[in-house]
Amino acid sequence: MPEPRIDRRSALLAGAGLMGAGLLRPGSGLPGFGLTGSGGAARAQGAPPAEAGIYGPDDPQARRGGVLTVAIANEPPNLDPFHQAGxxxxxxxxxxxxxLMYEDASGVAKPLLAESMAVSEDGLAYTFALRRGVRFHNGQPMTAADVKYSYDxxxxxxxxSPGAADFxxxxxxxxxxxxxxxxxLSEPNASLPMTLTNRFGCVIPRDTFANSQARSRLxxxxxxxxxxxxxxxRPQSHIRMARFPNYWRQGQPYLDGVLFSVQPNAASVLVALRSRRVDLALLARPQDAEQLQGQPGLSITSALSLRQCSLDLDCNHAQLKDVRVRQAIALSIDKKAVMQAAISGKGQVLGTIPAAMQESWGAPLDSLPYQKTDPARAKALLAEAGLGDGFALDLVSIIGFEWMDPAAVTIAQQLSAVGIRLNIQRVELGVWLNAFRTRNMRFTFNDWGTQPDPHSLYYRHFHSAPRGADFRNWNNAEADRLMDAGMASADPAARKQAYLGLQRVMDETVPTIMLYSPDLVTVSQQxxxxxxxxxxxxWFGLAKAWIAT
Known part of the structure; x- marks a missing residue:
C-alpha cells in the first residue's frame, strides 16, 4: 500500500504534536468556546469538542463553591512566571x-488564549487568532499588543528570563x-506551539515591567x-488564590479558591491528609502512599510522570571536565538501587528521557552503553584519566527534597567503590537556583519536570549558548546539530531519529544522569x-476540580 502524501503544513503540525488539536487554516474561522451557567450551584454545561481536555475533563455534575486546600512541601521562592525557573x-x-497554547498531557499543544493557529507552507510564520473576551486579573482586556509585549x-x-533561549x-x-x-521565525521550529504554553509562555499586560517594582509585586x-x-x-505558610470572576470560560473554575498549605516535610503532609486538614496532595515520596492504604475517606491514584530525578555534571567543573570521569561516574551508579533507597522503588528507572516520554521518544536502554553498572570499567576509565588513586568531589543536594538525602548516601557508597569520595552539601532551593542560572552547577542533584515534547526537554537545557542556556557547560557541537535538526524537522520520523541520536551523544558524554521518574501519586479526600x-x-487540574458537599 503506498505511503499517504502529507503536505508541508500538515507534516509540520504532526511534528509538533498538533494533529487533531482543532487547528485551522487562515481564514477558516473557529467559533468561540465557553461554558454557560446561572452561577451558584448550577450544573456546568458540556464544552465544545475542540476545547475538551484543556485542564482536564469536563464534569457535567460539577457544582460551584468551596475552598480546596492543597499540601505542598516545596515552596517557590517567588511567583514571577518570567524570571523564576523552578x-x-x-x-x-x-x-x-x-x-497562547496549552500543554496537553498527551503531548499535543492545544489553543488556549489563541482561538486558532495556522502555519505557513515554509514553516516560518505562525498566525494566531486570539480568543475574544479575555481579561487580565487587573480588569484590562487582552489584545495582540499584550501578546507581543510578553513574548518580546x-x-x-x-x-x-531563563526562557529567553526557548524563543x-x-x-x-x-x-x-x-x-x-x-x-x-528565522528558521522552522516544530515545537514553537509548545514553547507558547505555560512555563515561560504566559501573557501579561503590556508594559508590566516598566515599573521597577513589578517583579517583586508578582x-x-x-x-x-x-x-x-x-x-x-505568606512565605513558609501558604499561598492563597481566589476564583477569578471574569475568567473567559464562563462558569469556571468551580472552586471559590485554592489554599496551598506549605508543609515542612513529607511526614507532615501525611498527618495533614489523615486529619483532613488538607484536601489534596501530590506525594513527594510515592512510597508514602503505603502508609495511607485503607485510610477511610482517602483516594489514591498513581501514574507515569514527566518528572525526572537526576544528577547533573557540570562539564567545566574540577575533575568533571574529563569525559572519562563523567563516564566512570555513570558506570558506577546502580540506578535501581538509588531508586529503591530514595522512593522504595515506586517509579521507573530512566535512560535519557522521562518515563512518560520513553515509548514515544526514548532510546532503548539496552542500546545505551553507559546506562549499565560496570565498576571495573569505571576504575579503568579513572586510571586512564590519571585518577586511579581516587579523588574527592562535592555532591550538592537541595534542602526540602527528601528523596535526595537517601539517594546521596547510596550514591556515595557506590562511588566510593571506585575511589570517588563524596562530600554531601545541602543548600536551600534559592541558592541552588542561583547556581543553576549562572551555570555553576558543579555535581548536583536535580528534580524537574518537562512539557511533553523533546525540544522543550532538551534544547534550553543542553544546547550551547547563545541559542540555548547550556546549564551544564556541555558545549557539544554534535548535540547542537541534532537538537537543531529536531527543532526544524517537519517529518515526525526524522524528528524522532534526531532525538534518538541526541540521546546516544548524551549517553556517551554524560552531561547528566537521569536516575528515575517517580510515580505521580496523588491523594485526595472524598x-x-x-x-x-x-x-x-x-496543578492544572484544579481549574476543573470541584467539592462535593
Missing part, C-alpha cells in the same frame, strides 16, 4: 497565567489587528488571565471531585 513556581503559577520581553536576553528562533512578532498575532498580586488570581503569599493530575506534576 518547577515549584511553575506548578502553581499555571493557575494564574496562561499562554521574554525573548530579550537583557531581561534575564530564540523568533525573528519578529507582528500585530495586524487587536485580535491577530503573527510570529515570524508575589503579591497576579496579572495573568488564568482561572485563579493571587490573594496572598469530597474532591474531577481532579486529574497532569503528568508534569503541575
Amino acid at each position: 518547577d515549584a513556581r511553575t506548578a502553581i503559577t499555571v493557575l494564574m497565567y496562561q499562554g 520581553y521574554v525573548r530579550d536576553p537583557a531581561n534575564g 530564540g528562533a523568533i525573528r519578529a512578532i507582528e500585530t495586524p489587528d487587536d485580535h491577530t498575532v503573527v510570529i515570524r 508575589s503579591q498580586q497576579s496579572v495573568g488571565t488564568g482561572p485563579f488570581m493571587l490573594q496572598e503569599f 469530597r474532591v471531585r474531577n481532579y486529574v493530575q497532569h503528568p508534569t506534576g503541575w
Whole structure:
C-alpha cells in the first residue's frame, strides 16, 4: 500500500504534536468556546469538542463553591512566571497565567488564549487568532499588543528570563489587528506551539515591567488571565488564590479558591491528609502512599510522570571536565538501587528521557552503553584519566527534597567503590537556583519536570549558548546539530531519529544522569471531585476540580 502524501503544513503540525488539536487554516474561522451557567450551584454545561481536555475533563455534575486546600512541601521562592525557573513556581503559577497554547498531557499543544493557529507552507510564520473576551486579573482586556509585549520581553536576553533561549528562533512578532498575532521565525521550529504554553509562555499586560517594582509585586498580586488570581503569599505558610470572576470560560473554575498549605516535610503532609486538614496532595515520596492504604475517606491514584530525578555534571567543573570521569561516574551508579533507597522503588528507572516520554521518544536502554553498572570499567576509565588513586568531589543536594538525602548516601557508597569520595552539601532551593542560572552547577542533584515534547526537554537545557542556556557547560557541537535538526524537522520520523541520536551523544558524554521518574501519586479526600493530575506534576487540574458537599 503506498505511503499517504502529507503536505508541508500538515507534516509540520504532526511534528509538533498538533494533529487533531482543532487547528485551522487562515481564514477558516473557529467559533468561540465557553461554558454557560446561572452561577451558584448550577450544573456546568458540556464544552465544545475542540476545547475538551484543556485542564482536564469536563464534569457535567460539577457544582460551584468551596475552598480546596492543597499540601505542598516545596515552596517557590517567588511567583514571577518570567524570571523564576523552578518547577515549584511553575506548578502553581499555571493557575494564574496562561499562554497562547496549552500543554496537553498527551503531548499535543492545544489553543488556549489563541482561538486558532495556522502555519505557513515554509514553516516560518505562525498566525494566531486570539480568543475574544479575555481579561487580565487587573480588569484590562487582552489584545495582540499584550501578546507581543510578553513574548518580546521574554525573548530579550537583557531581561534575564531563563526562557529567553526557548524563543530564540523568533525573528519578529507582528500585530495586524487587536485580535491577530503573527510570529515570524528565522528558521522552522516544530515545537514553537509548545514553547507558547505555560512555563515561560504566559501573557501579561503590556508594559508590566516598566515599573521597577513589578517583579517583586508578582508575589503579591497576579496579572495573568488564568482561572485563579493571587490573594496572598505568606512565605513558609501558604499561598492563597481566589476564583477569578471574569475568567473567559464562563462558569469556571468551580472552586471559590485554592489554599496551598506549605508543609515542612513529607511526614507532615501525611498527618495533614489523615486529619483532613488538607484536601489534596501530590506525594513527594510515592512510597508514602503505603502508609495511607485503607485510610477511610482517602483516594489514591498513581501514574507515569514527566518528572525526572537526576544528577547533573557540570562539564567545566574540577575533575568533571574529563569525559572519562563523567563516564566512570555513570558506570558506577546502580540506578535501581538509588531508586529503591530514595522512593522504595515506586517509579521507573530512566535512560535519557522521562518515563512518560520513553515509548514515544526514548532510546532503548539496552542500546545505551553507559546506562549499565560496570565498576571495573569505571576504575579503568579513572586510571586512564590519571585518577586511579581516587579523588574527592562535592555532591550538592537541595534542602526540602527528601528523596535526595537517601539517594546521596547510596550514591556515595557506590562511588566510593571506585575511589570517588563524596562530600554531601545541602543548600536551600534559592541558592541552588542561583547556581543553576549562572551555570555553576558543579555535581548536583536535580528534580524537574518537562512539557511533553523533546525540544522543550532538551534544547534550553543542553544546547550551547547563545541559542540555548547550556546549564551544564556541555558545549557539544554534535548535540547542537541534532537538537537543531529536531527543532526544524517537519517529518515526525526524522524528528524522532534526531532525538534518538541526541540521546546516544548524551549517553556517551554524560552531561547528566537521569536516575528515575517517580510515580505521580496523588491523594485526595472524598469530597474532591474531577481532579486529574497532569503528568508534569503541575496543578492544572484544579481549574476543573470541584467539592462535593
